[in-house]
Amino acid sequence: xxxxxxxxxxxxxxxxxxxxxxxxxxxxxxxxxxxxxxxxxxxxxxxxxxxxxxx
Amino acid sequence: xxxxxxxxxxxxxxxxxxxxxxxxxxxxxxxxxxxxxxxxxxxxxxxxxxxxxxxxxxxxxxxxxxxxxxxxxxxxxxxxxxxxxxxxxxxxxxxxxxxxxxxxxxxxxxxxxxxxxxxxxxxxxxxxxxxxxxxxxxxxxxxxxxxxxxxxxxxxxxxxxxxxxxxxxxxxxxxxxxxxxxxxxxxxxxxxxxxxxxxxxxxxxxxxxxxxxxxxxxxxxxxxxxxxxxxxxxxxxxxxxxxxxxx
Numbered sequence: 001x002x003x004x005x006x007x008x009x010x011x012x013x014x015x016x017x018x019x020x021x022x023x024x025x026x027x028x029x030x031x032x033x034x035x036x037x038x039x040x041x042x043x044x045x046x047x048x049x050x051x052x053x054x055x
Numbered sequence: 056x057x058x059x060x061x062x063x064x065x066x067x068x069x070x071x072x073x074x075x076x077x078x079x080x081x082x083x084x085x086x087x088x089x090x091x092x093x094x095x096x097x098x099x100x101x102x103x104x105x106x107x108x109x110x111x112x113x114x115x116x117x118x119x120x121x122x123x124x125x126x127x128x129x130x131x132x133x134x135x136x137x138x139x140x141x142x143x144x145x146x147x148x149x150x151x152x153x154x155x156x157x158x159x160x161x162x163x164x165x166x167x168x169x170x171x172x173x174x175x176x177x178x179x180x181x182x183x184x185x186x187x188x189x190x191x192x193x194x195x196x197x198x199x200x201x202x203x204x205x206x207x208x209x210x211x212x213x214x215x216x217x218x219x220x221x222x223x224x225x226x227x228x229x230x231x232x233x234x235x236x237x238x239x240x241x242x243x244x245x246x247x248x249x250x251x252x253x254x255x256x257x258x259x260x261x262x263x264x265x266x267x268x269x270x271x272x273x274x275x276x277x278x279x280x281x282x283x284x285x286x287x288x289x290x291x292x293x294x295x296x297x298x299x300x301x302x
Contacts, residue, residue: 003098007108010173014108017169021115024158025272031154032279039286046293053300 068285071144079278086271093264100257112170114261118269120163120188124226126156126273127191130198131223134216144281146212147288149219150202151280155273157195164188167240175239183232184240191229194222 007014093114103110133149136142167185168178179185198215205211228235233242254262 004102004108005098007111010108013169013173014111017112017115017166020165021119021162024162028155028158028272028276032276032283036279036283036286039283039290042290043286043293046290046297050293050297050300053297 066142066144068144072282072285075278075282079275079282082271082278083275086268086275089264089271090268093261093268096261096264100261103258106174109170109173110258112166113258114265116163116166116170117262118266119159119166121266122269122273123156123160123163123188123191124229125270126152126159127194127219127222127226129277130156130195130219131226134219137212138216138220143288144285146216147281147284148277149216150212151284152273152277153195153198153202155276155280157192157199159269159273160188160192160195164192171239180239182238182240183236184229184238187225187229187232190225191222194218194225198222 097111097114100111102108130149130152133145133152136145137149164185167188171180172178198219201215201218202211205214232238233240253259
């Protein structure tokens with residue numbers, strides 16, 4: 001068996017479907033990782049500030 | 056080990072953070088490997104004698120559609136646990152899976168529409184399956200909208216959880232719509248279909264790998280988003296402590 005990337009007359013439907021799926025997953029991964037990183041940094045920053053203010 | 060503590064890694068926030076720290080990358084890696092194998096097979100299988108090359112759409116449409124229902128079930132279970140036990144992690148789990156489920160549902164609708172045009176001659180038809188999946192998307196959007204609209208977080212969580220539970224009623228409608236009504240959408244032809252309707256093995260393998268990829272992807276993304284929400288909650292509590300200290 002070999003690769004078959006020639007979708008012929010259906011290419012106009014097939015490739016957008018794969019492209020949209022790829023973009024959606026890229027967004028989901030990027031957004032989830034960015035969200036986790038942002039709040040983790042915020043916790044670190046606030047914790048450091050709290051430690052500094054502790055008598 | 057005491058049986059009562061078997062699921063501590065899901066109920067104790069600290070243990071959950073330790074568990075999810077290694078589980079998320081593992082699930083992500085598993086998903087990536089399954090996606091590579093699945094996509095390789097997707098473009099190696101022969102075209103269908105009736106559907107031609109559009110048959111390849113199946114390998115991204117079916118997992119998105121199945122997972123959109125599965126994720127809503129997770130949302131419903133997490134919402135129920137958060138309502139009954141008022142467990143923080145259950146609430147965060149519900150909140151974290153809604154956007155992922157919404158994206159999977161949008162993908163199911165778009166890929167289905169792009170598959171429908173060459174096969175049915177139309178992008179959209181108001182049949183029971185398509186309409187019930189659209190309703191599923193509206194429940195996801197409603198859940199997220201409700202959580203964002205109310206300022207009081209506890210009220211928002213409770214209202215959204217009740218809405219999520221109401222939406223669970225739609226799941227059997229989505230699943231069995233093709234059996235209960237005459238629909239343009241075909242009946243099930245995957246692993247759980249009647250014997251005569253099963254996918255041939257040559258299509259079953261890429262379908263299985265892509266399903267694993269979408270499932271693993273959901274698992275990894277869910278854990279990452281719950282972790283983010285746990286940190287957000289902690290950040291808010293630290294902010295309060297700082298504000299109290301400044302008085």
